Amino acid sequence: MQKIQSKLKLLFIFSILFFLSGCEEFKDVDKDVFVSMIGIDLSEDKDKPYKVILKLFVPTSSFKQNPEANYTYLVEKGETLSEAIRMLETHIDKELDFGHMKLIVIGEELINNNKTKEILDFLLRRPDIQLISWITVGRPNAEEIVKMVPAGETAAYPSLYNYFDGNGTESPYIVTTFLFDFRRRMMDNGLDPILPIVQVSENKTTFTVNKSFVLKDKKTPFELDSLSTLVFNTLSMNVQMADIEVNEENELFVARLDKIKAKNKVKVQKDNQVSLEIDAKLVGYIAESENALNMRDLPKYSQLLEKEAKDKITKFMKLLQSEGIDPIGFGLKYKAQTIHHKRMSTEKWKEAYKNADVKVKVSASLKSTGSIQ
Amino acid sequence: MNTQETLLWINEQFSHTNELVQKTLEYEQKNIAYMYIKSLIDNEMLQKTIIKPFFEMANMEQFKLYVQALPQFEEVPAKEQVLLEIMNGSILLEIGNELCLIDLKLSKNDEVSSASVEMTIHGSQIALSDNLLTNLNLIRSYYRQPTLNIEYMSLGEVNQQKVAIVYDTEKVNTQALKLIKEKLQRVDKQVISAANQFNNYLNDKRFSLFPQMIMTEPPDRIIYNIAGGKVVILQDGSSQCLAAPVVFFDFMNTMEDDYHTVIISTFLRLLRYLGFFISLLLPSIYVGVTSYAPEVFRTELALTVAGSRMGVPFSSFVEVLFMLFFMELLLEASIRLPKAVSATATTVGGLILGTAVTEASLASNIMVIIVSAVAISTFVIPVNEMAFAIRIVRLLLIVITSIFGLAGLTLGFLVFILYLTSLDSYGEPYLRVYNYKKNKERSEGHL
Numbered sequence: 001m002q003k004i005q006s007k008l009k010l011l012f013i014f015s016i017l018f019f020l021s022g023c024e025e026f027k028d029v030d031k032d033v034f035v036s037m038i039g040i041d042l043s044e045d046k047d048k049p050y051k052v053i054l055k056l057f058v059p060t061s062s063f064k065q066n067p068e069a070n071y072t073y074l075v076e077k078g079e080t081l082s083e084a085i086r087m088l089e090t091h092i093d094k095e096l097d098f099g100h101m102k103l104i105v106i107g108e109e110l111i112n113n114n115k116t117k118e119i120l121d122f123l124l125r126r127p128d129i130q131l132i133s134w135i136t137v138g139r140p141n142a143e144e145i146v147k148m149v150p151a152g153e154t155a156a157y158p159s160l161y162n163y164f165d166g167n168g169t170e171s172p173y174i175v176t177t178f179l180f181d182f183r184r185r186m187m188d189n190g191l192d193p194i195l196p197i198v199q200v201s202e203n204k205t206t207f208t209v210n211k212s213f214v215l216k217d218k219k220t221p222f223e224l225d226s227l228s229t230l231v232f233n234t235l236s237m238n239v240q241m242a243d244i245e246v247n248e249e250n251e252l253f254v255a256r257l258d259k260i261k262a263k264n265k266v267k268v269q270k271d272n273q274v275s276l277e278i279d280a281k282l283v284g285y286i287a288e289s290e291n292a293l294n295m296r297d298l299p300k301y302s303q304l305l306e307k308e309a310k311d312k313i314t315k316f317m318k319l320l321q322s323e324g325i326d327p328i329g330f331g332l333k334y335k336a337q338t339i340h341h342k343r344m345s346t347e348k349w350k351e352a353y354k355n356a357d358v359k360v361k362v363s364a365s366l367k368s369t370g371s372i373q
Numbered sequence: 374m375n376t377q378e379t380l381l382w383i384n385e386q387f388s389h390t391n392e393l394v395q396k397t398l399e400y401e402q403k404n405i406a407y408m409y410i411k412s413l414i415d416n417e418m419l420q421k422t423i424i425k426p427f428f429e430m431a432n433m434e435q436f437k438l439y440v441q442a443l444p445q446f447e448e449v450p451a452k453e454q455v456l457l458e459i460m461n462g463s464i465l466l467e468i469g470n471e472l473c474l475i476d477l478k479l480s481k482n483d484e485v486s487s488a489s490v491e492m493t494i495h496g497s498q499i500a501l502s503d504n505l506l507t508n509l510n511l512i513r514s515y516y517r518q519p520t521l522n523i524e525y526m527s528l529g530e531v532n533q534q535k536v537a538i539v540y541d542t543e544k545v546n547t548q549a550l551k552l553i554k555e556k557l558q559r560v561d562k563q564v565i566s567a568a569n570q571f572n573n574y575l576n577d578k579r580f581s582l583f584p585q586m587i588m589t590e591p592p593d594r595i596i597y598n599i600a601g602g603k604v605v606i607l608q609d610g611s612s613q614c615l616a617a618p619v620v621f622f623d624f625m626n627t628m629e630d631d632y633h634t635v636i637i638s639t640f641l642r643l644l645r646y647l648g649f650f651i652s653l654l655l656p657s658i659y660v661g662v663t664s665y666a667p668e669v670f671r672t673e674l675a676l677t678v679a680g681s682r683m684g685v686p687f688s689s690f691v692e693v694l695f696m697l698f699f700m701e702l703l704l705e706a707s708i709r710l711p712k713a714v715s716a717t718a719t720t721v722g723g724l725i726l727g728t729a730v731t732e733a734s735l736a737s738n739i740m741v742i743i744v745s746a747v748a749i750s751t752f753v754i755p756v757n758e759m760a761f762a763i764r765i766v767r768l769l770l771i772v773i774t775s776i777f778g779l780a781g782l783t784l785g786f787l788v789f790i791l792y793l794t795s796l797d798s799y800g801e802p803y804l805r806v807y808n809y810k811k812n813k814e815r816s817e818g819h820l
Contacts, residue, residue, distance in 0.1 A: 029682060030682040030685070034672070057676050060680045097668075100667075100675055102672070156676045
């Protein structure tokens with residue numbers, strides 16, 4: 001009897017616990033407001049250098065009734081990012097939830113002013129920002145990018161996401177950098193961070209993403225133009241598809257590559273002479289041509305493509321070398337394959353990288369002229 | 374004790390009732406006397422097997438031999454036993470100062486019914502009847518082995534119900550058989566009305582959630598269980614039988630699994646386990662995810678959930694409990710109702726209440742979807758008792774999740790598995806995958 005009584009008492013106490021469920025962690029989903037993207041800009045105010053722009057989803061009960069995208073924006077300046085966000089929390093009645101934030105836009109000015117380290121630190125420390133969010137540069141500033149809603153955007157999935165998630169457009173001109181990858185590139189020697197540049201297109205209705213920034217330590221970032229971005233994507237095998245225009249020996253055609261394989265090697269000779277070897281295999285077909293093409297001449301076209309691709313890659317590599325930037329990661333490769341006491345110092349490697357021999361080998365095979373004869 | 378004394382004693386026992394019929398027949402130097410209970414006897418049989426031959430036989434000697442040759446003939450045991458046999462539908466016959474019993478029971482409940490609890494498409498369509506002998510006949514005629522053994526007991530102090538324990542002496546799990554017999558002997562109840570009660574009576578624990586025996590009715594499943602080394606308990610007047618020992622996975626099996634092709638039955642089994650987990654976890658996951666970790670959803674889904682909860686006055690867990698409560702009410706009500714009304718009840722409850730609740734924004738649309746998904750997947754669990762147990766575990770998991778979030782749900786689920794592991798059914802670990810070969814080796818002492 002005593003035993004049952006004590007058991008009943010325990011049960012009673014536990015049932016009281018149930019009423020305590022209004023504790024701090026329990027929060028219904030309708031009391032949260034989800035942030036869709038964050039923009040970080042440099043403000044004009046000297047004391048409060050950071051300007052944070054949040055784009056918030058407005059929840060609807062049915063996307064069928066409200067198919068149009070609906071957002072609210074919060075803007076605040078602060079001395080630090082946390083301060084700005086803390087102030088932003090006073091601007092809205094609900095809890096800010098960064099769990100669904102997939103995109104971080106950093107203003108171009110901030111990048112030019114070399115503030116990336118501080119921003120990265122904030123982004124990494126905040127627990128509800130996911131490391132799989134994409135990080136981009138907004139041109140001319142983040143606010144313009146964040147606040148723009150292009151025509152035809154569906155509710156709950158901002159169209160800017162589609163540029164990076166690999167489900168929408170799969171253009172070879174788009175560099176996709178995840179936050180975790182960005183951090184790794186920031187921390188590592190011999191692998192430079194690269195960020196896509198998001199612009200608003202001329203007619204102000206869509207975004208344009210086809211350029212990128214390579215960050216260098218303590219220096220202004222170097223901008224890769226569209227073509228260089230394409231070559232970078234090809235060499236780092238970020239893309240499955242690419243177009244290469246070939247204009248040689250009176251032929252002008254566009255090769256559409258649907259299989260791209262690129263290997264790179266670092267070979268060290270004596271007295272710190274380095275050679276970078278790139279071995280690319282391109283498979284594809286001809287998508288467009290000025291002249292009539294003959295099936296039998298496919299090997300010839302392949303050779304032309306090889307030549308063109310080799311030219312482009314060599315040019316790209318020369319550009320990287322002259323600027324001393326390394327987004328592909330030759331330096332990391334060198335470090336990985338050399339024992340530490342035989343390794344040259346970072347400064348020496350930089351010098352060696354600039355003067356390195358570039359050997360590019362391309363083997364292209366075009367499978368078809370793209371038309372039925 | 375002589376014949377007259379026995380007769381007197383029996384007469385005395387029935388002195389309060391006028392159901393006992395006593396007759397004496399005398400004809401051409403032949404005389405017999407018999408007594409029986411009027412409502413238990415098949416009059417036609419009595420007339421055919423006793424009365425008619427009595428008048429046709431030449432002498433007493435011949436009639437006595439005739440009676441002894443009858444298949445229903447039984448020697449007279451102790452007088453208490455005689456009393457019991459009379460109450461079971463035998464007539465007590467006195468021939469030349471000797472007593473014998475003849476079973477002339479009239480049974481109106483010996484018709485095999487069609488399956489009503491365990492519905493199948495491909496499996497056996499018949500179920501047990503309410504009559505013990507018919508049931509045993511069914512089992513014997515489907516299980517042709519001389520090793521099939523049947524032991525009888527009568528339990529229940531007041532109603533003296535006949536109980537049969539059926540097993541295959543070669544295949545049976547001897548340890549479990551011993552335990553079951555011991556526990557059956559210890560059963561001390563006044564009235565035993567259905568076999569299902571043994572699930573509780575043979576259980577030493579005061580509170581138990583999961584069934585220790587499986588309740589079943591189609592003969593193919595009974596045969597399968599006997600061949601698998603299980604002990605089957607049948608009871609007179611009960612159209613369901615119990616099989617033990619069981620493991621958890623027995624409750625997730627149907628006989629049809631063996632009747633389909635391998636791929637189909639694997640698919641169905643997967644479906645069933647999926648349904649099991651949905652009915653167990655979905656409401657708690659809803660509470661945990663919406664209130665503690667909305668990041669887990671896809672963005673669109675998170676926004677839809679958040680949007681559909683707009684205007685709902687309750688917290689997510691109150692909402693879940695509230696809707697589940699009505700679902701349980703609906704389930705319970707539709708069992709008790711006559712068939713003609715139950716269709717209306719489900720329509721009113723399911724359709725009208727569902728839409729009205731969302732329109733009055735007492736619960737979100739998504740909640741209604743979840744509750745119906747849970748209700749449907751609960752029905753996927755093939756054995757009813759397990760479904761009942763799961764319904765209770767589900768409630769506990771919701772409570773834990775609303776206090777401790779997704780971590781609590783994970784931990785609660787772990788505790789649920791630990792609990793299942795700690796259970797055993799008559800010496801058989803509850804969560805063990807049943808394996809005939811290993812079972813045999815174990816019983817032979819190799820493992």
